Amino acid sequence: MIDAAIELLAMPKPSWQDDAATRRELDRLKDDVHRYKVAEGYDASQAAKVAAAVNERAERIRRFLTGKRCGGDTHHFWGRK
Structure with missing residues (x-):
């Protein structure tokens, strides 16, 4: 459960x-x-x-690193749904 988060911490950090x-x-x-x-x-x-909470944050980081950024602009772009 926490092991996946620890694996993310082991990777080199971006500048x-x-x-x-x-x-x-x-x-x-x-x-x-x-x-x-x-x-x-x-x-x-x-x-x-x-x-x-740790698992949720780790999953969010994993999605972020694979290019699936979860900003609000992906859901509502200038009022469109």
Whole structure:
């Protein structure tokens, strides 16, 4: 479950000039994984909630890296649905 997020963290980070948004998301993912590891030692239900957030962020980053950027412009372009 968390292993996929840890794999994403193991990849080399892009430079700030190349893709700052991905780099920021990877930094946030690193913080979320740390939160999960702390919560895992104290409260199983809280760890499950944090794990769900980690998995959601990891999936969003994975889609982002494969070119499926999920901006609002893909859904509503100048008022079109």
